Amino acid sequence: MASAQLTDDILAFINRFLDIELESQTARYARADNFREVRRPGAKMWFKPSISMNSVVYYSELSEREKEQQAALMRRRLFKATAHDHPKRGAVYTFQVSSDSKIRGADRYVARFDAADTEKGFRFISRHVTCPDCHASGRDGSCSGCGGTGWKFESGDDLGPLPPAVDVRRFDAPEDDRYRVAHERDS
Numbered sequence: 708m709a710s711a712q713l714t715d716d717i718l719a720f721i722n723r724f725l726d727i728e729l730e731s732q733t734a735r736y737a738r739a740d741n742f743r744e745v746r747r748p749g750a751k752m753w754f755k756p757s758i759s760m761n762s763v764v765y766y767s768e769l770s771e772r773e774k775e776q777q778a779a780l781m782r783r784r785l786f787k788a789t790a791h792d793h794p795k796r797g798a799v800y801t802f803q804v805s806s807d808s809k810i811r812g813a814d815r816y817v818a819r820f821d822a823a824d825t826e827k828g829f830r831f832i833s834r835h836v837t838c839p840d841c842h843a844s845g846r847d848g849s850c851s852g853c854g855g856t857g858w859k860f861e862s863g864d865d866l867g868p869l870p871p872a873v874d875v876r877r878f879d880a881p882e883d884d885r886y887r888v889a890h891e892r893d894s
């Protein structure tokens with residue numbers, strides 16, 4: 708079996724996803740503004756309806772907080788990608804990214820999306836968040852908060868610690884110095 712490699716196709720996959728995620732997040736806020744106001748029966752305030760899943764869903768006006776969140780939306784930054792030859796899953800790729808909000812971490816590692824071939828094609832298989840104890844560095848494998856991986860499993864297939872990376876690509880660098888070690892390590 709050929710070794711896992713961060714090809715143009717693999718990088719196009721994550722970049723396409725980051726584009727689509729921003730579009731969908733943007734639409735989520737825009738939707739509430741795009742519908743004519745109607746009074747919901749019995750409601751004391753005005754709602755904006757839209758059709759979703761064949762039923763009417765009512766959206767309230769964006770609150771001030773939601774307006775702030777809307778203004779803070781950003782395309783996640785791709786900091787690093789890694790490729791691994793997993794004994795059971797074959798080629799597994801990680802994409803290590805910032806938040807999708809300028810309020811919540813544009814300058815640091817926030818999440819890791821893993822992708823691999825599945826029965827339905829090449830897909831995301833799991834999601835991790837950075838370990839707050841070591842800021843995703845793993846402390847040379849000694850961090851007790853994350854078992855030394857730098858990451859905490861959040862959802863999807865839990866493959867446990869990945870084998871050493873066979874290919875690593877760095878893109879943006881995080882401005883937050885606490886994540887410098889995470890950025891420099893080859894995992």
Ligand SMILES: [Zn+2]
Nearest residue numbers: 838841850853
């Ligand atoms: Zn840790």
